[in-house]
């Protein structure tokens with residue numbers, strides 16, 4: 001397995017281009033299953049998760065052509081000939097469950113393996129299933145698969161989520177576009193990736209109102225047509241790289257960055273003494289002084305502080321002035337980066353869903369292990385500001401969500417290299 005070596009050094013300067021959003025792409029791709037006409041996505045990030053979703057759609061008989069070095073995906077499910085999503089692909093990526101709603105809506109049946117949990121939590125899919133049942137689906141859970149049927153097609157219904165779920169909102173939204181009648185989704189997720197999906201579905205002929213609010217109303221239509229849609233900018237990659245100058249000093253411009261995608265996160269950075277300025281190319285980020293102030297963070301569904309930026313923020317707080325309390329409210333086990341940061345000299349006390357970080361002057365480079373996608377990049381950020389060399393193992397986690405991370409950070413002056421495993 002490859003390792004990434006980082007040597008802590010001084011202030012950064014330059015520009016980092018921000019790619020299309022992994023978590024938007026992973027729901028836009030299954031949308032091709034809703035129509036027999038081609039759906040083309042542009043601004044597609046080159047990531048292993050995208051390759052996994054490509055493999056899944058292809059296994060269902062859809063055609064997925066990667067053009068322009070993978071930045072464009074031309075897809076068609078005109079010849080879809082398989083309605084079963086197998087465990088051997090689904091187990092690799094939880095987002096695979098997002099083929100369930102579209103297949104059920106278009107074909108009246110679908111069989112999808114239940115995704116396993118993952119490192120950050122059990123991550124059940126009960127809300128996805130309840131939403132489809134509210135639209136008349138008959139579900140049979142057997143042998144680790146969901147066997148779903150909607151004889152006569154799905155019917156509009158009221159989906160009352162007990163709490164916000166991004167994926168369940170996406171499955172319900174896609175399924176509702178072809179249901180007979182009106183569907184109302186209450187306590188819908190408000191993430192920009194949901195808004196992006198709704199905008200793409202509307203281009204395909206769906207009738208949707210309210211995306212980005214807590215209530216989405218969908219008027220079902222008989223069929224959807226093809227479309228071309230650009231994947232929205234990745235707000236998690238954006239937030240991650242905003243932390244690079246925050247941790248190392250200097251000034252970096254994030255090309256394509258949009259303040260509306262990182263509102264709560266930018267406010268927290270401002271509180272910590274990091275200046276975020278909009279430019280005509282994106283966002284410029286710099287530290288106001290050498291001292292970063294410790295701030296408290298509680299993760300929440302959008303527009304709150306994103307759980308996917310919690311690990312990266314913890315890396316910044318490790319060398320901040322004072323004590324920071326980070327509360328993880330979305331997932332039950334998302335502090336696995338803490339013991340690795342402590343190997344670098346960080347002072348972190350984890351108790352249940354709360355991590356208390358006491359800032360230290362400097363971290364020390366160490367050999368550390370990536371445990372999940374966002375934890376891996378928090379270790380790289382910490383290594384960039386540490387004395388000495390940090391070696392990060394299991395970097396395959398990184399490849400799931402960050403394209404060209406070494407090249408992008410090298411481009412602003414980080415001393416970072418990827419060593420291929422023998």
Ligand code: EPZ
Pocket residue numbers: 022023024026094095121122123124125126127128129164165166167168307308330331332373374401
């Ligand atoms: C999406 O996961 C993202 N993944 C996650 O990003 C992100 O952390 C998460 O939303 C929260 O923002 C993709 O979009 C592919 P949820 P998702 O359903 O949809 C529980 C990354 O790093 N829940 O909003 O799976 C669940 O266990 C990844 O890019 C149920 O109990 O998240 C969690 O505790 C990590 N039953 C909470 O709800 C359900 O049926 C929120 O999960 C569904 C979810």
